[in-house]
Each structure stands twice: as structure tokens, then as C-alpha cells.
Amino acid sequence: MNTQFALNSYANVQTKANAGVATPHQLIQMLYDGCIERIAQAKGAMQYKQIEAKGKRINQAIAILNGLRENLDKDQAEDITDNLDALYLYTQSILSKAHATNSTELLDEAAELLTGMSDTWRQIAPKQ
Numbered sequence: 171m172n173t174q175f176a177l178n179s180y181a182n183v184q185t186k187a188n189a190g191v192a193t194p195h196q197l198i199q200m201l202y203d204g205c206i207e208r209i210a211q212a213k214g215a216m217q218y219k220q221i222e223a224k225g226k227r228i229n230q231a232i233a234i235l236n237g238l239r240e241n242l243d244k245d246q247a248e249d250i251t252d253n254l255d256a257l258y259l260y261t262q263s264i265l266s267k268a269h270a271t272n273s274t275e276l277l278d279e280a281a282e283l284l285t286g287m288s289d290t291w292r293q294i295a296p297k298q
Contacts, residue, residue, distance in 0.1 A: 202288035205234040209281045
């Protein structure tokens, strides 16, 4: 069996198991982490000129951001949700430009934005 395939399979099973028992707050954290991971993978693929892998990972990151945008609760703290929506949309545009121009700098910018959001989300985690 291909080692990378086995590692990917294990990661998928682990992620699904974690999602099954995670709180809503933890699920959002998992989405942030997954998006940052996809961006890092896209950067690696870009550096090694793996065009298909780059496109796949950027598209996955954009899909995660779409999921985050679609699940914003517009009835709660409208100003915050509007700002998050704009930030997610901006990050998606950065990723699209990075894909079109093969810019690792734009990938870094998107990862930096998401890392900031992820760090903030961790800080406001409810006590268990």
C-alpha cells in the first residue's frame, strides 16, 4: 500500500471521528485549521510545480471558506458577521488570484489572515 495514501486515509478517519464529537466551536476551529492546511499544501504543490494538486488544494480551501460564510448566523451580532463575511470573501479572492498567478506571497497572505482568525477563535473558546 502507498504510504501517503495510508496517511491520508488515517487523517480522513481521524477528522471524521473528531467532527462526530466536536462542539460547534470546535468544528469552526477544525475548519480554520483545515483551510490553513490546504493553503500550505497548495504552496508546496506550487513550489514543486504540481499544477493539479495546487488547484485541488486551493479549491478545497475556497470551499471551506464558502462553508464558513454560509453558516454565519446573520441574526446574531450582525456587524461581526458582516465583517467575517467580508473577510472570508476577501480571502477567497486572494486564493483565486494566487491560483491564477502562481503567487506564494498571496497564499502566505491568505494563511496569515486565517491564522489570525484561528488564533482569535481559540482564545474565545468556551470553558469545558
